[in-house]
Amino acid sequence: MRILIVSWEYPPVVVGGLGRHVHHLATELAAQGHDIVMLTRRPTGTDAVSHPTTDTRVDGVRIIATAEDPPEFEFGRDMMAWTLAMGHSFVRTGLRVLAGERNTPEQQPWVPDVVHAHDWLVAHPAIALAEFFDVPLVSTIHATEAGRHSGWVSGPTNRQVHSVEWWLATESDSLITCSASMRDEVTRLFGPDLPDVSVIHNGIDIRTWPFAPRPVRSGPPELLFAGRLEYEKGVQDLLAALPRIRRTHPGTTLTVAGTGTQQEWLVEQTRRHRVTKAVRFLGAVDHQGLVGLMHRCAAIVLPSRYEPFGIVALEAAATGAPLVVSTAGGLGEAVTDTTTGLTFDPGDVAGIATAVRAALGDSAAAATRAARARDRLTEEFSWSEVAERTAGVYLAAKRRVRHPVGRPSIPERPLPERDPGQSD
Structure with missing residues (x-):
């Protein structure tokens, strides 16, 4: 199949986990024989003079990285304006490169069989290009x-983002979510007139996350958190549980790897x-550094x-790190309590302390659970399996009849009262 993937992240422009996900999916689809074109962008804050549009092929994937337009928008300050400008540049580049320019009279335009959008930031170009080429639109809602925001969107920007998410979901011909909980969430928020929603878990390349047996602990245990420092990641709950953990396991330390808007508050x-x-806040940590932290820690707590x-739970499991995680969303599906890790309810400080104490109190049992978690990865979370299932969604997708739609119904109840350090 000829597949046009649209994503605002693709290496070397990586903001978070989405960029890595799309990269692995694209390269694996290409390895399986599909003709992949990736429409993405050059780095933020550049322009067509310093960073012109490029058209390259890497790992079997044709990557069209479009230059930023010159008007001055900053993502943090002008998020919606910046996103719309990015989408406009994607549409122009996609039409010019794929449908317009021909090096020779005999060269035909490249016409995709399907367009695959990744998240709301590329809704406008993905919808426009699928409509132009008259092919099915598949969207992954990450x-x-x-x-x-606990089910509510009260701020102006929150409402705008929600409305674009709803538009992308309703305009799509097929949807993909990474967990059953996300499928339920998407259906509840954007239904009932949605296309089919397929659950395809994220994958992992265990070759890049090498296993190492747990070292014999000679000193106090070290816990690890790795991820974005945002309120929904729950680091504040782990910090609240740490004194209880240290009472039964004196000297226990916590290493925090990652950056985010809540670091100062944390x-x-x-x-x-x-x-x-x-507690040590390390900031951003490169891949090798993170692998080293996972090899060294007594447990990773998410x-x-x-x-x-x-x-991150899959990456940690691949390295052999014992998992202690909440049951929030996909984590509850990826980790089975007492079998591949230990779990607790989201926001339950006492539950965190109890689970961590259990992991630290029996290192042999923790290592056994970690080994089971790693074995499960190769069976259920390989990128070849993810790519095959995604290609199946492409093949089944049919372009639906479009009808005019009104504006979405947006939850208007104010956000629940939250901690002062939490941003909107």
Whole structure:
């Protein structure tokens, strides 16, 4: 099949886990014989002079990375304007390169069999290009704005993002989510007139996350958190549980790898809970550094309050790190309590302390659970399996009859009261 994938992230432009997901999916689809064109962008804050549009082929994937237009928009300050400008540049580049330019009179335009959009930021170009080529639009919804905000979207930007997510979902001919909980969330938020929703878990390349047996612990145990420092990741709950953990396991430390908008507030929480000297904030950590942290830690703790999937859990499992995770969203599907890890309810500080104590109290049992988790990866989460199932969705997708739609119904109840450090 000829597949046009549209994503605002693709290496070397990677903002989070979405970029890695799309890269693995595209390269595996290409390896399986599909003709893949990736429509993506050049780095933020550049322009057509410093970073012109490129058309290259890497790992079997044709990558068209479009230059940013010159008007001055900043993602953090002008998110919707920036997103619309990016979408406009994607449409122009896609039409010019794929449908317009011909090097020779005999050369035919490249026409996709399907367009695959990844998340709301590429809704406008993906919908426009699928309509232009008159082919099915498949969209993967990786997360939702309402899900990140306890089910409600009260701020102007929140409402705008939610409405674009709804538009992409309703305009699509088939939808993909990374977990059953995300499927239920998408159906609840954007239904009832949605296309078929397929659940295809994220994959992992275990070759890049090498296994290592747990070292014999000679000193106090070290816990690890890896991920974005945002309220929904629940790091504040882990910090609140740390004093209880240290009472039964003196000297326990926590290493926090990652960046985010809540870092300053989380540092304040360490002072509030009197664990400042027991917590290290490392900031961004490269791949090899993260592997080293996973090899060294007594357990990785992922206390998410909201988690569409939780790829870090798979990465940690591949390295042999014992898993202690919340049951939020996809984490609850990826980790089976007492079999491949230990779990607790989202936001349950006492539950975090109990689960971590159990992991630290029996290192042999923790290692056994970690080995089972790694064995499960090769059976259920390989990228070849993900690509084959995704290609099946492409083949089954048919372009639906379009009808005019009105504006979406947006939840208008104010957000529940939250901690002062939480951003909108």
